[in-house]
Amino acid sequence: MLKIYNTLTRTKEPFQPRVAGKVGMYVCGMTVYDYCHIGHARVMVVFDTVARYFRYLNYELTYVRNVTDIDDKIIKRAIENNEDYEKLTERFIEAMHEDERALAVLPPDIEPRATQSIEDIISMIKTLVAKDLAYVGTNGDVFYAVNQFKDYGRLSGKNMDDLQAGERVDIDLAKRNPMDFVLWKMAKTNEPAWDSPWGFGRPGWHIECSAMSTCCLGNHFDIHGGGMDLQFPHHENEIAQSEGATGEKFVNLWMHNGFVRIDDEKMSKSLGNFFTVREVLKQYQPEIIRFFILSSHYRSPLNYSDEQLNDAGSALTRLYTALRGTIVTSNELIDQDYKNRFEQAMNDDFNTPVALAVLFDLARDLNKAKSHEPQKIDSLAATLKILASLLGILQADPEAFLKGSGNNNADNKTIEQQILARLDAKTTKDWALADKIRNDLKEQGVILEDSPDGTTSWRRE
């Protein structure tokens, strides 16, 4: 039985789909004005893994992840770059897709964009205004009247009075209540704008997600996800908008992933302490990044450091080494014990660290089978590869992974030649020469491994 932690109730709940056998999941995606950093990668990988697991459990999943392609930051960046804002967003959407593919993140089923959903957004705002949940402020912007929505603050555990007691900066006098938030923002000269009953402008950030999610998945759907920081105010506002407009319950289950940190501090654009995915990819194989992300539970903080990435690389190397030389053919050989243990881990709120631990136990068994019980090799290897596929890892050719890491110099052909030379030296028992060749390669980051059958395999460290 799959259990998932629900932010709304702060407990793990047995997962109950709204419609038997089907799941609708919406995840807040990127605002595309810059390259994705490792924090964004975490969202993509985490929810990709969730999506893979739902499909594995035979749910008919509709996975929606939006793209925010119009907002203040985009406009600002476009002006800085002296670039058309649509060119800018196209560029970064393409870059995002490249990063996704590198990280083995399967594309969502639907990827709606704010600028392509303007009609839906306007119609939702109209409804909110008609229901008196929204009003036009003194500056012409349309605001949501937070006081009109009784459950406001429930998701994030905020109390309205406490919030108002807090020191809020820049209270916008156009609003009736400082907590009210923008639904429709009037355009300044030369800003991108769409016509609306309130004049030319653009949607506020929160409304687009309400409009796009309900359009794609219906007024009421199963799962809504995103980073922790979106809990308040973004998701709180989404609930107020959607439930306010439709009069129906919006989402059953809210999932929030933890942050990536650097030196125990949140990685974020505003702090400037972020690493982009493509930056990290220059140093590490993409699968190492994915493994690193899955090596901690999705709700825990994840500290980013070279040491951690290197460890992830070593760990993956161990798994691929176990898989080396095996041939995976059929699914029917899958080992039930390991499958059960793996599913148990994943069923417990997607506990990927435990799921990975199962894979390591499996790898040890596989290594043992290689020397003692060859008849078990095929089944164990198949089990390892199939279970790993649910996490989006171990799908590459082991040799390709083991030889492919590193940013070093020696080309494969030279390495192979050196190995042949060393094998000659070994047959004449010229250990000095054999060891010299091995050491020279080692200095270039190439590790040699002699096998009992007289051949030598190699990998990059």
Place this chain on the structure above:
RNA sequence: GGCUGCGUAGCAAAAUGGUUAUGCAGUGGCCUGCAAAGCCAUCUACGGCGGUUCGAUUCCGCCCGCAGCCUCCA
């Protein structure tokens, strides 16, 4: 100040009211010409103080420390 959450061995990271997590690193052994890889064995734990309990790292309370949200942020 209010509200969340966290504090596990050298590092990372899980589970659990009494029994091996797991990975990397260390130590000893097997294997090897020597290595590497692999296998076997093994050393480092549960922030502090109280309480509940036959027994707590695990439940409860307090304290200390850390992070996040309360403003755009995955």
